[in-house]
Amino acid sequence: MTVHSAFADHSTASRPSGERSLQVAVLGGGSFGTALASIAATRGAHVRQWLRDEQLVAHINEQHVNVRYLPNFAIDPSVHASSDMAFVLEQAELVLVAIPSGAFRAVVRQAAPLIGTETLLVSTTKGIEAGDDFHLMSQILEEETVSRHIGVLSGPNLAAEIAEGHLSASVIASDDDMTRARIQQALSCDHFRVYASNDRFGVELGGALKNIYAIAVGMAAALGMGENTRSMLMTRALAEMSRFAVARGASPMTFLGLAGIGDLIVTCSSPLSRNYRVGYAIGEGRSLEEAVEALGQVAEGVNTVHLIVDRAQRDGVYMPLAQALYQVLFEGVDPRDMALSLMRSEQGSDVEFTLPREAALDAQRRAARTHPNDSRDTLT
Ligand SMILES: NC(=O)c1ccc[n+]([C@@H]2O[C@H](COP(=O)([O-])OP(=O)(O)OC[C@H]3O[C@@H](n4cnc5c(N)ncnc54)[C@H](O)[C@@H]3O)[C@@H](O)[C@H]2O)c1
Numbered sequence: 001m002t003v004h005s006a007f008a009d010h011s012t013a014s015r016p017s018g019e020r021s022l023q024v025a026v027l028g029g030g031s032f033g034t035a036l037a038s039i040a041a042t043r044g045a046h047v048r049q050w051l052r053d054e055q056l057v058a059h060i061n062e063q064h065v066n067v068r069y070l071p072n073f074a075i076d077p078s079v080h081a082s083s084d085m086a087f088v089l090e091q092a093e094l095v096l097v098a099i100p101s102g103a104f105r106a107v108v109r110q111a112a113p114l115i116g117t118e119t120l121l122v123s124t125t126k127g128i129e130a131g132d133d134f135h136l137m138s139q140i141l142e143e144e145t146v147s148r149h150i151g152v153l154s155g156p157n158l159a160a161e162i163a164e165g166h167l168s169a170s171v172i173a174s175d176d177d178m179t180r181a182r183i184q185q186a187l188s189c190d191h192f193r194v195y196a197s198n199d200r201f202g203v204e205l206g207g208a209l210k211n212i213y214a215i216a217v218g219m220a221a222a223l224g225m226g227e228n229t230r231s232m233l234m235t236r237a238l239a240e241m242s243r244f245a246v247a248r249g250a251s252p253m254t255f256l257g258l259a260g261i262g263d264l265i266v267t268c269s270s271p272l273s274r275n276y277r278v279g280y281a282i283g284e285g286r287s288l289e290e291a292v293e294a295l296g297q298v299a300e301g302v303n304t305v306h307l308i309v310d311r312a313q314r315d316g317v318y319m320p321l322a323q324a325l326y327q328v329l330f331e332g333v334d335p336r337d338m339a340l341s342l343m344r345s346e347q348g349s350d351v352e353f354t355l356p357r358e359a360a361l362d363a364q365r366r367a368a369r370t371h372p373n374d375s376r377d378t379l380t
């Protein structure tokens, strides 16, 4: 097995001198948690990482490799893994939570008694909590802890590429300017940049929503789509994502940034994305259950799609791609039939923030009344 040492190679170049070391805790032993733990350590922080698997803990501490999630990469040797939550959180000034959405609240609840009001608390998880309340991860952090410094880290961040040292960037979103600035200091290094945002919900929704479209694009890729098709799907996905997020109070501008279009591009283009891979496997003819089992990790979009579709219906937000994906994944609709049906549906506005969708549809309906022979059957 070849173990690249991208993390270690960057350590001396990035380590600030003469500064007191920040105490960092990472909750989660998956690939992103491991990549972030290593980056923080290369920046000179004292890093402890919490994970449940004792064998993996021992392996990380002795061999400095996460054999389960990032087997080919050397972790900064100063990262200390442990299955003891109290030990990991002891004196932690910054806590990064990299736990799948399904277990996020339970883990945060376990950590909460050890998190103070001044602890910086950042979610890196791109998902939505199951249930009727449509809770984002940062809302769980607010509900379960007393921290006054909550943030969200999200962007085009394939963990394996970060681990390999590919130049990458992310966004720290928080209402609190000190939280933003301190995370930028703690995590930026020669191969990782951190930009700031004050649109926490927009950034968080960008990360959660793009997963479902990556499944759709992966599926289309396996069905032999062209690049025009990919581009159309991604751009219309962006229109849906921003429409949904704006209806929930986010800024549409956030979707022009790394956590919007940036993350959508990478997740809809790379076979390293778990969501893309699940979609691709389904496009090749596997069932959803087979695709998820073959992946062996969490593809958040599978759990997110019904929450988004349900919420969009309740709020009256038009989400045809998400709705279509739901029908393909859970109602047995053939993806090719679904693609045809989408192509025949109403043609609205390109950018709704310049030409509102209803204005474009009204004009089409007026044109259909004036020139009935030219109109499409499906126009209403
Ligand atoms: N992997 C990436 O490239 C990447 C990049 C950016 C963001 N993210 C986001 O970060 C989050 C974490 O992703 P990841 O890839 O690090 O790991 P992951 O989603 O594969 O799993 C994370 C860790 O959580 C642990 N875990 C699962 N259920 C648990 C439970 N009930 N109690 C305690 N621990 C539990 C797993 O054992 C694993 O160590 C995801 O929500 C993902 O959307 C991932």
Ligand SMILES: O=P(O)(O)OC[C@H](O)CO
Pocket (backbone or CB within 6 Å): 126, 155, 156, 157, 158, 159, 211, 214, 263, 266, 267, 272, 273, 274, 275, 276, 298, 299, 300
């Ligand atoms: O592997 P995925 O599909 O969960 O995507 C990973 C990251 O979110 C990409 O930014």
